Amino acid sequence: MTKKLFITLSLLTAFALVGCNNTDNAADEREQIVDELDPEAENTPKNPEGNDKLGYVRYSKEQVDNDNEKSHIVNIDRTKMANMIARIILRNDGFDEVATLVTDKEALIAYAKEDELETENAADIAKKTAVSILPEYFDVYVSDNEMIMHDIQSLHNSSTKNDNYDNTLDQIIDRMKQSLQGK
Structure with missing residues (x-):
């Protein structure tokens, strides 16, 4: 049993x-x-x-x-966006170096280009790249002034809540507007 x-x-x-x-x-x-x-x-x-x-x-x-x-907040990883923009621009012939800063409302792109790349064409490529990646409400500024790359880099650790941030950003944008802005 x-x-x-x-x-x-x-x-x-x-x-x-x-x-x-x-x-x-x-x-x-x-x-x-x-x-x-x-x-x-x-x-x-x-x-x-x-x-x-x-x-x-x-x-x-x-x-x-x-x-x-x-309570889910939609946010954008600004560093990833800046990284993507810079890398895609550099895939185009004629670009040697690209610095990109993405804020909450703007994208600033400064680049060093080869002499063979026309200034207007370079500005078009840089601007169209950023516009194709970022949401439509972003203002995009581009410049082939290599000194602006250093200015952009100076803001890389800044916060949108920093008091001096807006003034410095506005000064850089004013300098960038002196360059061709592309279509």
Whole structure:
């Protein structure tokens, strides 16, 4: 009798474990789908094909109409934007060096170019690059005055809350406006 009870309990335990394992697999699959559709998930080295993937999200009104979403602040990583702008400009022939500063309302781009690159063409490339990346409300200023690169760099650790920030920024923008601004 004990032997039959032991075998029966062993079989029931085995069935229970197999059944729970299948439930975990279904839950894991659901979590994987949720993770893949998470708009805040970033490409990591674990996902080398991430650059080839399309961007997609889907929300219901209920998901967006909750307290957590109402307190969700949309922000822009200004350093990443500046980095992207500068790198894309440098992919064009004729640019030797680019300094880019992105504030809360402006993008300042100063560059050193080769003599073969026409001044107007360089200004167009720099401005169109920034305009294509940043939200429409940004004002974009460009200059081929290499001294302005140093001025832009002097603001790289500044905060938009710094009192001297606005005055210095306005002075740099006034100097940049003396250069061709591109189309």
